[in-house]
Amino acid sequence: MIDIKVSFPWTCETAPMSDAPPLFAAREPIFPRRVRGTFRTLKWAILIVTLGIYYITPWIRWDRGPNLPDQAVLVDLAGRRFYFFWIEIWPHEFYFVAGLLIMAGLGLFLFTSALGRVWCGYACPQTVWSDLFYAVERWIEGDRNARIRLHDATWDARKWRLRLTKWAAWLAIAVATGGAWVFYFADAPTLLVDLITLNAPFVAYATIGVLTATTFVLGGFMREQVCIYMCPWPRIQGAMMDPGTLTVGYRDWRGEPRGKGGIKRRQEAAAEAIGGGEAKARYGAAVEDKDHAAGRTARDGSILGDCIDCNACVAVCPMGIDIREGQQMECITCALCIDACDEVMAKIGRPRGLIDYLALDDRPPSVPGDTADVHPLGTASDDAAPSAAAADWTAQPVWRHIFRLRTIIYTFAWAGIGVGLVVALFIRPEIDLTVAPVRNPTYVTLSDGSIRNAYDIRLRNKHGEERPFHIALRADGILRIELEGEPDLTVDVPANETRLQRVYVTARPQDAAASQERSDLRFWVEDLVSGERAYQDTIFNGRGQE
């Protein structure tokens, strides 16, 4: 029997007709709770700095003299030029951009191998804008519980008012985001006036419209769905991390068994725990503090770990996951659960770091209550008393995870490309000269039997005013040079332009260059204003063997 089940998106929430699972699932709404702490503060700082750079950069001015734009960072698509402060990149120098992209890629490798998905957690635009949108949402609709109530509430006037206010605020941010983007491609003050007076080009409005829509939808509604379903990075990062990579994790050997047991400390239990090596197994050999060693007991008297199962880490998570389940693709390592848990640990008088930046190989050799399905990456487990090895175990310091051979190799590769680019920037010639020999035909026989080659010489004037360039020739034999339309062998190249000049080189019939198949030739170009010279070697084609 053929069992065909048609599933429509609107049937997902109703009970399934059969016991088959739904083909489609609605997004589970997430209401991250406000959290305070070290990492939250760091994230705010990074958010302000990155957004600040994004919004302010196009407005920085930079004087380049006449005929050139005075915007510090400008992508001039029509003029095919990229301005970055004192650097000016022409299309033929695009390798600088390629180099920067390679550096960005290597930098991502470096940070991922050392710090895991730190890019995802702090710097990714999706994270930064989602964070900003969440902040706005929290400011307008209230914290987690208020937002859950609002979500479940019927659409009355209050809900409409709050939702519309929130959407309006989001839209304003989105417009500002899309709006800032176009300023990188045109003179910002001029474009702003044009945009307001409706005189800007259509493409500017279209770009703003598209980026506004994407910011609004991706930051306000798609949020973690972008990371889970759209972004390839969570899939790639698995190959870049290793057990020594720092990532956000849960010290299950310290937290488990979790439970809402008595928070009251019992001196006997504490003494017992120290005696049994329990504390050392949980906190490492370095921990001798009695306070840390104090155990918690459940109502039935069994000893509990530090996790009080308050769900604070889950409530603050913008990805809607439980970090205590171990490494997950969804985790962007934003570290907000660390802040949330530290807050709780402080309240119950336990050391911070139950959830912390740690490496997967930073776990005791054998831990109490360890079971395979809770710790997929854990070592062999048994419920026996902690071994001596576990008691001697100490977590590696953070710097040992950051300065490893792998990260050092990445750093050198990264820095090497950076140094190479800077060197290339300083030694790049002021005169740009390309010589293209005309190859159709390779040579022309003139009526007196002399042999003529043609060359297309392209000269770039990178200066803000017209410059004369003198073109000369150097070869072993006697060759005559002629410039089409320029009897004095001097070419005037307009400011900031490339000029194509056809050059003819002729060898008399009796000269070696005419009868040889090929001979060497060098074109010299001199900037008659600055006196700078440049050359390029090429070939003169003769009759050869006939």
Added chain:
Amino acid sequence: MADRKIDPETGTETTGHDWDGIEELNTPLPRWWLWTFYGTIVWGVIYVILFPAWPLVNGATSGILGWSTRGDVAAETERVALSNADMNDSLVAVDLAALEENEDLHRFAVQAGASVFRTYCSQCHGAGAAGVQASGYPNLLDDDWLWGGTIEDIVYTVRHGIRNEDDPDARWSEMPAFDGILSDEEITAVTHHVRSLSDLEHDAEAAAFGSDLYLDNCASCHGDNGLGDRFVGAPNLADAIWLRGGSQEAIEAQLRAPRHGVMPPWGERLGEAEVRAVSAYVHGLGGGERPASE
């Protein structure tokens, strides 16, 4: 669906596919993804209504917007023609001798001419304008001109063509076939003389014998010293350029049964502006001549 398999770790159904013990979870798709999919279907339907879509026996449905790529090209061509109209008018009006002095107009003419050349002329003269010696298509890059190398001469050649019946004003060259008029020995001797004119390897005795024959039979067109005559399109025999090859065999073959170049008239087909443009391009290829007065 009794044989459903549930993954114990996640509680999610598996697809039943198994690779070395790794099973694929049948995780439900996000619902927005499905909406996006439906969105593309709606988009597709609208697109089919608006734009050309369904292939038919002759052509395709046109869509209610009436858009077509050919229409785009036509509009673009019209736009370019319109924006070039002023330049073309100036080009038709300008005195050819003064064209080079008007830099903007000259640059326009050369660039437009390059494009005309590639479209209409390159089939014979080659994309690089170097001609094809084996077929007798002249090289336009050198300084040797059968019919004159000033821009006026070139414009005339392009406009009326050479040896074609379509244009009464076409340039017309004629060389008799000497096979039968001269004996084999005489043809060989004349050839030696012709080769001596440009210092090519030759038999001096034969050349001396051929000299008189040349003066009797050839000099009326090619001139006593072999310098040719542009008025009748007679090539210069004393220079280093040979339209159909300068070897003994090639010259003899041309004496016995001459081949003549043919070129269609382009004046009516291209219009005056394009004729002038392509002439300016050819004139600028490296061999262009200035009027004698200059």
